[in-house]
Amino acid sequence: MENIQEMFAQLHETNVTKTTHRQLYPAISPKRPELSQAGKVILIPGGGTGVGYGIARSFVQASADTVILLGRRVNILEEAAAKLEEEAKKSNTNTKIIKQACDMTNPDETRAFWDSLTAKGITVDVLVANVAKFSEPKPILELGSDEVWSQFEVNVKSHLYFTEQFYSQSNGKKKYLINVSSQVIHMTAHAGVAQRPAYTLSKMAATLLFQVIAQNTPITELQVISFHPGLIFNDAWKSMGLTPDLFDSDEVCGGFAVWAATEQAKFLHGRFVWSSWDVDELAMGEIRKRIDEDPYFLKSSIVGLNGALLT
Ligand SMILES: NC(=O)c1ccc[n+]([C@@H]2O[C@H](COP(=O)([O-])OP(=O)(O)OC[C@H]3O[C@@H](n4cnc5c(N)ncnc54)[C@H](OP(=O)(O)O)[C@@H]3O)[C@@H](O)[C@H]2O)c1
Numbered sequence: 393m394e395n396i397q398e399m400f401a402q403l404h405e406t407n408v409t410k411t412t413h414r415q416l417y418p419a420i421s422p423k424r425p426e427l428s429q430a431g432k433v434i435l436i437p438g439g440g441t442g443v444g445y446g447i448a449r450s451f452v453q454a455s456a457d458t459v460i461l462l463g464r465r466v467n468i469l470e471e472a473a474a475k476l477e478e479e480a481k482k483s484n485t486n487t488k489i490i491k492q493a494c495d496m497t498n499p500d501e502t503r504a505f506w507d508s509l510t511a512k513g514i515t516v517d518v519l520v521a522n523v524a525k526f527s528e529p530k531p532i533l534e535l536g537s538d539e540v541w542s543q544f545e546v547n548v549k550s551h552l553y554f555t556e557q558f559y560s561q562s563n564g565k566k567k568y569l570i571n572v573s574s575q576v577i578h579m580t581a582h583a584g585v586a587q588r589p590a591y592t593l594s595k596m597a598a599t600l601l602f603q604v605i606a607q608n609t610p611i612t613e614l615q616v617i618s619f620h621p622g623l624i625f626n627d628a629w630k631s632m633g634l635t636p637d638l639f640d641s642d643e644v645c646g647g648f649a650v651w652a653a654t655e656q657a658k659f660l661h662g663r664f665v666w667s668s669w670d671v672d673e674l675a676m677g678e679i680r681k682r683i684d685e686d687p688y689f690l691k692s693s694i695v696g697l698n699g700a701l702l703t
Contacts, residue, residue, distance in 0.1 A: 399584060400638050403575065403623060404668070408679065408690075411670035414622070414640050419671050420647035422454035423483075427650050429456040434653075435516045437462040437496055437554065438523035440472035442626035443572055446642025447520055447649045448472070452479045452487045454650045458514070460490040462505070463523075469493065496523050496550035497542075506557045515563040518653045521551040521598070522572040526628045529587035540590045547594035548601060555605065559614055568653040571602045571618040572645075573664055577692070599664055600692045606662030617652045618664040621645035644668060659683055663690040 406412065418424065434451045438444040439461035448459050459476060463469050469491040480487040492508075494501045509516065525546035532540055555569060576585045577596040585592055599618045606616035622640035623629075629639070648667035651657055659675065663683070673679060682689050688698065 396634070396638065400623065406666060409669040409673040411673055412668040413644055413670065414668065416641065416643040416647050420651040422450040422647055422650045426656065427454055427654050429454040429650065429653065432456050432517040433458045433460065433514055434518045434520065435460045436520040436522055440465070440468040443621045443624050443642065443645055444520065444522040445472055446624065446646040447522065448476055449479055450643065450646025450650045452476050452485055453483045455485040456487050458488045458490060460492065462492050462494045462496070464493060464495050466493050497545045502553060515561045516558055517565060518568045518570065519554060519558045520570045520572065520649060521554065523550060527588070527590055532589050535590050543590050543594040544597065548598045551598055552601060566612060567614050569602065569614060569616045570649050570652050571598065571616070572621055573599045573618040575620040575666065596692065603662050603691055611658055611661045615658055615661055617657060617660045619648060619652065620666045622667055665690060
């Protein structure tokens with residue numbers, strides 16, 4: 393147990409903002425008027441559990457017009473939708489919850505889902521790229537190409553397809569894409585992370601995907617931010633024998649996602665951040681200066697090598 397607690401303490405350490413948060417704080421409170429999501433439709437694949445559920449609850453608290461949850465297990469979606477409807481009543485926000493069974497890797501089901509939105513005249517304003525496939529701890533060459541590729545199908549391709557559909561909707565309004573990435577992408581040598589290389593590879597590929605999408609997309613049309621949500625209890629952690637008390641509050645990743653879907657976060661377009669980092673410290677002073685001046689800061693690249701755009 394001592395070792396696990398030590399490892400978790402280590403997994404919370406970073407070197408960017410001096411202040412980090414494990415509980416919700418005022419700047420990212422979904423109830424803050426400046427972060428209001430009134431009139432917006434939020435699509436959260438995987439919003440029935442874990443990180444996605446925490447994000448869905450925060451968008452409800454931020455007065456989103458509609459929150460759409462996708463997933464394969466209907467019972468999980470129904471339970472989550474019922475809890476979110478309760479939250480909407482409690483927060484007095486009247487958010488409408490839509491739940492839809494859909495396997496993100498099934499082309500017929502995903503196409504039918506987007507067609508159904510068009511048929512109902514629903515345009516999505518915020519897409520949270522959240523679903524992920526985890527796999528057992530094994531080296532890539534032992535997992536085999538089929539299993540490794542199946543992680544790419546969920547963790548990369550499904551997000552790309554949804555982003556294409558999302559971006560091609562035309563209602564003239566700026567859209568916001570929030571990619572739920574992971575700290576594993578910059579900790580490949582960490583002993584715990586190194587055990588699951590296929591997950592790391594696919595999460596890194598998705599984060600780079602969104603970075604390059606952001607590079608080619610005007611922020612006036614689409615704002616793209618990737619973030620690590622913290623350590624949030626889920627079935628994968630449970631299967632490792634861990635208990636909920638070791639984990640972070642999902643209010644921080646939820647509040648951060650709401651903040652990231654506003655104009656306040658536009659200086660982070662195309663970058664990767666942690667939800668625990670203090671957003672005021674990011675937005676001002678030395679860190680903000682580096683974000684504005686260094687095109688590689690908080691982005692995927694090769695460590696130690698720089699060319700052309702030297703900084
Ligand atoms: N939890 C953490 O500590 C942590 C840390 C860093 C990053 N993350 C990231 O957070 C995100 C969410 O993970 P989580 O921790 O919340 O795990 P989770 O509870 O297992 O969430 C995954 C969700 O995705 C859905 N899903 C999976 N495959 C799907 C598919 N093919 N089609 C449709 N839905 C599918 C699952 O529902 P069904 O099974 O019903 O389909 C589930 O609701 C992931 O991107 C993960 O990489 C989590």
